[in-house]
Amino acid sequence: MNKTLFRTRIKFCGLTRPGDVRLASELGADAIGFVFAERSPRRIEPEQARAMRNALAPLVNVVALFADTPAAEVREAIKQARPTLLQFHGDEDDAFCRGFGVPWIKAIAMGEADIGSAAELQARYPNAAAFLFDGHAQGGSGGHGARYDLKRIPTGLDRPFIVAGGLEPDNVFDAIQATLPWGVDVSSGIESAHGIKDGEKMRRFVEEVRRADCHVDDDDGTSCAACGR
Numbered sequence: 001m002n003k004t005l006f007r008t009r010i011k012f013c014g015l016t017r018p019g020d021v022r023l024a025s026e027l028g029a030d031a032i033g034f035v036f037a038e039r040s041p042r043r044i045e046p047e048q049a050r051a052m053r054n055a056l057a058p059l060v061n062v063v064a065l066f067a068d069t070p071a072a073e074v075r076e077a078i079k080q081a082r083p084t085l086l087q088f089h090g091d092e093d094d095a096f097c098r099g100f101g102v103p104w105i106k107a108i109a110m111g112e113a114d115i116g117s118a119a120e121l122q123a124r125y126p127n128a129a130a131f132l133f134d135g136h137a138q139g140g141s142g143g144h145g146a147r148y149d150l151k152r153i154p155t156g157l158d159r160p161f162i163v164a165g166g167l168e169p170d171n172v173f174d175a176i177q178a179t180l181p182w183g184v185d186v187s188s189g190i191e192s193a194h195g196i197k198d199g200e201k202m203r204r205f206v207e208e209v210r211r212a213d214c215h216v217d218d219d220d221g222t223s224c225a226a227c228g229r
Ligand SMILES: O=C(O)c1ccccc1N[C@@H]1O[C@H](COP(=O)(O)O)[C@@H](O)[C@H]1O
Pocket: 013, 014, 033, 035, 037, 040, 041, 042, 043, 065, 067, 089, 132, 134, 135, 141, 142, 143, 144, 145, 146, 164, 165, 166, 167, 185, 186, 187, 188, 189
């Protein structure tokens, strides 16, 4: 079998319980997300994030998620949660996002009719480490499993992108095949209730990502003709 060395990164977002943090680490998540966005049912306080951080296994990243969160609250969350990456889901501009001295990714609301070209996004957010394409509308709250046509993700981006929005164990394989992202991010698709992660869904999600990373779809043992991996 002609296996690729590429591995799609996995982020599990909106964790609220130390046991879920530990299990996510053990199942092979590359990152877990703590939500500090005001209107989210998964929002936690910075002190809770600090405590949950102790459940994290080594070599797993913490991502802190915000949506038009005041700068003082962002700073407090960074101080307590010590994230390696920030994720901004609101109307924040490049200057605001880079002002915290922590690498950051910008979520792009795919519920909008026109999100612009790759060049336009890059010009608007020149310092973003990556883009994350999510299903919610501008001004709307994420984490509701909202999907969109993955073909609308702009081509020709000069940096990594992450696919999110309505992913779940049963559709993440196809989403990876269709978009070849750097990573995938999921919240509601691995839950039994808001903020309560389901261990079996988490396990199946990781399995499906791994299957997509090493699948072979033809008889002669070469890698996938569609994605080149
Ligand atoms: O998870 C949340 O509660 C949340 C709140 C506000 C903005 C974004 C949020 N989550 C992010 O939304 C996407 C998709 O989530 P889902 O899998 O469709 O439920 C993902 O990037 C989460 O990190």
